[in-house]
Amino acid sequence: MKSAFIIFFTLISFVIEAQSIQSIKISFVPMFNNQLLELDKPLNQDNQTISKLKFYISNINFLDGDQLVWSESESYHLVDMEDRESMELLLDIPDNIDVSSLNFDLGVDSLANVSGAMSDDLDPMHGMYWAWQSGYINVKIEGKSDTCPARKNKFQYHLGGFLAPNVSLQKVSLKLNKVEDIDVSIDIAKLFETIDISKTYEIMSPRAEAVSISQKIASLFEIRE
Amino acid sequence: MKKWYIVIFGLVFGLLGFLESSIVELECPDHFPEPLYDFSKNELRDANILLGKTLFYDPILSIDGTISCASCHSPYHAFAHTDHDLSHGIDDIIGIRNAPPLFNLAWQNTFMWDGAISHLDMQSLAPMTSPSEMGNNLMNIIASLEASKKYKLLFFESYGDSTITGQRLLLAMSQFQLTLVSGNSKYDRIKQSQDTFTVQEKKGYELYKVNCSSCHTEPLFINEDFASNGLSVDSTLMDFGKGGVTMIKEDSLMFKVPSLRNLAYTKPYMHDGRFEKLREVLNHYTDEVQVYDFPGSDNRISVNVDLSSNEKSDILAFLRILNDEEFVFNKEHRER
Secondary structure: HHHHHHHHHHHHHHHHHHHHHHEEEEEEEEEEEOOEEEOOOOOOOOEEEEEEEEEEEEEEEEEEEEEEEEEEOOOOEEEEEEOHHHHHEEEEEEEOOOOOOOEEOOOHHHHHOOOOOHHHHHOOOOOOOOOOOOOOOOOEEEEEOOOOOHHHEEEEEEOOOOOOOOOOOEEEEEEOOOOEEEEEEEEEEHHHHOOOOOOOEEEOOOOOOHHHHHHHHHOOEEEOO | EEEEHHHHHHHHHHHHHHOOOEEOOOOOOOEEEEEEOOOOOOOEEHHHHHOOOOOOHOOHHOOOOOOOHHHHOOHOOOOOOOOOOOOHHHHOOEEEOOOOOOOOOOHHEEOOOOOOOOOOHHHHHHHHHOOOOOOHHHHHHHHHHOOOOHHHHHHHHHHHOOOOOOOHHHHHHHHHHOOOOOOOOHHHHOOOOOOOOHHHHHHHHHHHHHOOOOOOOOOOOOOOOOOOOOOOOOOOOOOOHHHHHOOOOOOOOOOOOOOOOOOOHHHOOOOOOOOOHHHHHHHHHHHHHOOOOOOOOOOOOOOOOOOOOHHHHHHHHHOOOOOOHHHOOOOOOOOO
């Protein structure tokens, strides 16, 4: 008899729990001058194209004021424009919670950088790990532009570095009122307003420029109404 | 119907095989400190060690299938590349550094002469992907392994399913390399009161303690640190060691301190293999130390060491008892 009660209450609690969890979707939407960004498509009079846009989003959490309301465990996501599915992150979070901001890191924290071989999105096979010098590449942007003096006019920004003074990981905080499906846009055109491709076209190791470009990119994340 | 029985039998048997692949305890001498490697994240198992060993000896890892890890890290030479001052890659490309021996890696947290790698698991990635070594990339290696029946089975036996990922590959590579423990030299037997110094070895040991031990610290004869030992810069290589990685002036010409174990099998010496004989190394420390105008550091040798010719012979006698014959002749470490 006692065990029947336990089973009964367990079932009830499952039902209650099932009701209180909602699934929401955070979609990343890369833009170029308020237009949806398309890979390998000329974007301006310099025939600038973006051929690759990949970045790590980690440590996703919701705050109410400065109070932590919910955080994702094992929160590491590789967002890759060439893989549509990776652009949408699904989160199972409690229903009816009060929140005032969505927060995440652009990049991989230093602990994951020194924890050896990792799995899933952190697996080094995704080409987001520097083999010759330990560490994750937090953001990879590649493309072409007539103004780029490099071979085949290719520019490559591989932004990473987890050791001081060149820590490239950036914190992003976006204001919001309620938890629902969220579109987060990143207008890459604004990044290139601050970079002179004819001078800065190849960053492949941790350094000060990688940090400043990462800061700029982090500032471009916006919730799209 | 009968086919199904065979499939189910096969699956159950395979699963049992996975479970039976027992956890292996790393054998290390009592006088060694606790390993730095976190084995809880990569528990040693027979099947995984075998997978790592098979990969280590397989040229499948290089882009043109010509060289394996063992090409430059030979088990007969304590996993170094004897008689080659600089490492050799695909197409006979010569690298810029002397391939170091591989042993006692569980007690190390920094790798490469310049410390560019901060975890053993990630170390194997560097030679696999370097254009002047194996010239490959991880995706391509995984594709080659996926196409191999042998590796599908080895991965199944190691991980319980045949999925091949970068993580699984790297963890297995670590497993084999972690088993390369060298701790059976005469020195180790003396530490365990099973043997005694000769008079000359004892003299050499005392001289070592005064002149060498602050960097080459017992019992592993490393200090997990970097030092500038007064070598002149080779103008054909222009290698500044750790400074080339960190871009910090203080790190210029700093190289990782190598172990003094197994020197008889690992010539030539130094990061660029410039010395053929150990006596040349000692002569460098007594006569040829270069002083560079770089910011100060405790790990920068700036004066010649004072040793007579006889004292050098005593030190060489001590270094000889750090050679671990049992390690070099261990059949377990070799390709079967």
